[in-house]
Amino acid sequence: MSAYLGNRLLIALFAPSAFFWCAGYVEAKSVIHVMHQGDPGWVKAYGDVAKRFEEANPDIDVEMIYAPHDAYNEKFSAAVMAKQLPDVMELDAPFLANYVWSGYLQPIKPLVDQDVLDDMTGSNIAQGTYPIDKDLYAIGLTDSSVVLYGNKKYLEAISARIPKSVDDAWTREEFEGYLEKLSKLEGVKWPIDTFRGYGIKTEWITYAYGPLLESAGCDLIDRKAWKATGTLDGDACVKALTMMQTWVKNGWVVPTSSGTNQFYAEGQPAALAMGGHWFYAEAAAAMKENIVVMPLPKIGEKGVSPNGTWIWGISATSENPEAAGKFLSFLLKDKEYRDYAKTQSAYPGLKSFAAESPLYSEGGPLAVAFEQASKTAVARPPHPAYPTITSAFMQAVDKIFNGGDAQEALTAAAKKIDQDIEDNAGYPPFDEQQ
Amino acid sequence: MSDLVLSQPAPLAIPRGNSKTGLRIVQTVCIFMIALVMISPLFMLLIASLKDDRFRILADMGSFRAFWVSDPTLSNYREIANFSGELAYGRYLFNSLVILVVTVVSGLIINSMAGFVLAWGSLRGKAILLALVVALYVIPQESIIMPLVVMMSRAGLTDTFAVQILPWVASPLYVFLFYQFFAQLPKELYEAAEMDGASAFRIYRSIFIPLSLPALATVSILMGIESWNQYLWPTLVTQTDYARPIAVAIATFFGQDSIYWDRAMAASVLMMIPVLILYLAFQRWFVSSFVGSAVKG
Numbered sequence: 001m002s003a004y005l006g007n008r009l010l011i012a013l014f015a016p017s018a019f020f021w022c023a024g025y026v027e028a029k030s031v032i033h034v035m036h037q038g039d040p041g042w043v044k045a046y047g048d049v050a051k052r053f054e055e056a057n058p059d060i061d062v063e064m065i066y067a068p069h070d071a072y073n074e075k076f077s078a079a080v081m082a083k084q085l086p087d088v089m090e091l092d093a094p095f096l097a098n099y100v101w102s103g104y105l106q107p108i109k110p111l112v113d114q115d116v117l118d119d120m121t122g123s124n125i126a127q128g129t130y131p132i133d134k135d136l137y138a139i140g141l142t143d144s145s146v147v148l149y150g151n152k153k154y155l156e157a158i159s160a161r162i163p164k165s166v167d168d169a170w171t172r173e174e175f176e177g178y179l180e181k182l183s184k185l186e187g188v189k190w191p192i193d194t195f196r197g198y199g200i201k202t203e204w205i206t207y208a209y210g211p212l213l214e215s216a217g218c219d220l221i222d223r224k225a226w227k228a229t230g231t232l233d234g235d236a237c238v239k240a241l242t243m244m245q246t247w248v249k250n251g252w253v254v255p256t257s258s259g260t261n262q263f264y265a266e267g268q269p270a271a272l273a274m275g276g277h278w279f280y281a282e283a284a285a286a287m288k289e290n291i292v293v294m295p296l297p298k299i300g301e302k303g304v305s306p307n308g309t310w311i312w313g314i315s316a317t318s319e320n321p322e323a324a325g326k327f328l329s330f331l332l333k334d335k336e337y338r339d340y341a342k343t344q345s346a347y348p349g350l351k352s353f354a355a356e357s358p359l360y361s362e363g364g365p366l367a368v369a370f371e372q373a374s375k376t377a378v379a380r381p382p383h384p385a386y387p388t389i390t391s392a393f394m395q396a397v398d399k400i401f402n403g404g405d406a407q408e409a410l411t412a413a414a415k416k417i418d419q420d421i422e423d424n425a426g427y428p429p430f431d432e433q434q
Numbered sequence: 435m436s437d438l439v440l441s442q443p444a445p446l447a448i449p450r451g452n453s454k455t456g457l458r459i460v461q462t463v464c465i466f467m468i469a470l471v472m473i474s475p476l477f478m479l480l481i482a483s484l485k486d487d488r489f490r491i492l493a494d495m496g497s498f499r500a501f502w503v504s505d506p507t508l509s510n511y512r513e514i515a516n517f518s519g520e521l522a523y524g525r526y527l528f529n530s531l532v533i534l535v536v537t538v539v540s541g542l543i544i545n546s547m548a549g550f551v552l553a554w555g556s557l558r559g560k561a562i563l564l565a566l567v568v569a570l571y572v573i574p575q576e577s578i579i580m581p582l583v584v585m586m587s588r589a590g591l592t593d594t595f596a597v598q599i600l601p602w603v604a605s606p607l608y609v610f611l612f613y614q615f616f617a618q619l620p621k622e623l624y625e626a627a628e629m630d631g632a633s634a635f636r637i638y639r640s641i642f643i644p645l646s647l648p649a650l651a652t653v654s655i656l657m658g659i660e661s662w663n664q665y666l667w668p669t670l671v672t673q674t675d676y677a678r679p680i681a682v683a684i685a686t687f688f689g690q691d692s693i694y695w696d697r698a699m700a701a702s703v704l705m706m707i708p709v710l711i712l713y714l715a716f717q718r719w720f721v722s723s724f725v726g727s728a729v730k731g
Contacts, residue, residue, distance in 0.1 A: 069689055074669065
């Protein structure tokens, strides 16, 4: 009886302690929030990585927060206002400078595994680096580029030279000459699709047309003085955009209203397409062997191509930065995640991933696209005023393509950008950078 | 002379008959054209939802092939309707239905009560209150959305069903709509019931509500469509699958580099069905309410 009572007493004494011990254990579990965008395939891939990470790290819980691609900025603004920034978040590379300047991100070098950092391509480092402190704030498995896709049958019909590498890209004269020849070729309705159909609500115009301007010797902004007037509305930019306007006026470019499928739609009405690396999958599915991939043309002295995609950063307010860094390292090394990325023709941002991607390796159909990353890629202006820069530039291009005066539209855009910089007192310390 | 007079209407009658027939033909052609313009995108949506190759759908767009499917399949629907599929679209549909039903039912009760009090209640400053309700209507939802996000987040309601229902239950538009409807009902109805000893709530419940079917139908349809199509708000306040509605889920198909037209189309068709049922169920009252408003207006 006394033993029975003794047992009951022991249980009575230890049960609460055990309960509190367990509660303490549960509380000790860290939770990290990961905000991302993406289509169902990517959403599932990230979700699966989170599950595997939790299995490998039982002391960390991962809560995935999905935001639709088109409403990501709104979701991000809401998170900022509600002071609920996630620990890990995906961000569009050109917006990095704005986010770092606003204090939303923290450097990731001390948090991510060294072998992953060493694996980054030059272009990947460039897209994740903040120009003021030269520190790395974001990293990705992937990167991006734009190439010139050609309809083999049409190009052979006009005896066009097919460039084999970035070094022998078409010159402006060649490019415009081919556009003219293609415009007269039977079966070709439009010589080129520059994907005006993506509209001005996406980053497309700045991302894809910006490099053509840079190749012609101009830029969206002076990257030393951080002033748009004198650069964006300078002679080189006006001439470059007038050149593009002439293509539109000549009826060489697929209009916005015709969508984004004219390169491979029935009858293949567009002969060339200036498209992103992701366009290859859909175009090749319809065109099979009739597709050639070429580097972007050299409009001026040098060839220029775009880079940058959605990359991962760790928020400055994260309460578990170590766990966040651990998750990022896990994600970037995860085999299944990489395998899924390969099925999506993802453009490599890590050297080891490039080695695993036959699409981009030497002799692969997109090898030229990967070659551009090391030879011609130029990041979009890494400045906190980038949201204004891209919006003003896209509106100007839209006006010009719709028949507006190039000088007038670019001057208005340059003024708008400079006004934003002035309104923010030069975004210090960017104002001191020369 | 009289013969002449009698024979006069005859030749006039023939062209009148012809013009009437001609007018009918023109009317029919116009109606047919308008119907074609309205229906063709929906038909294209339906056809595309029966194709399982997203690249094919894209390639067919802009040609008559967009309106034809040679090997129809329900695979897109199967994938979407599956609760335990790649993504829980069945769950999202269920979430949307819950949000719709609760919003509409509670919205009908709250807005009609407010409208009734404004129309028949003995409230001080009623006119000012009414003016304020109308003034609130002109404030666009987008302008208050960010402060609302902060409020809801501080209230701890993020990622719940409540956060998608509570802010939209009371609406100045629907309060005003009910107010207008109730105010036009004969004063004698209210007074007779009052003399019989009925309370204000009893008068509202037993007399005014049964007479307000057209207004109830109109508000149900408008509120239902509004709730069903909410996109920005649930995007901002939902984090996980738990309470995410179908409109936000469909946006998943529009990715950074690719658009899954096949499944997006099937999900859109599924998304249309409940609203269509709601409209068909209340159509008679909905139309009569609009016709009534037009005549009264």
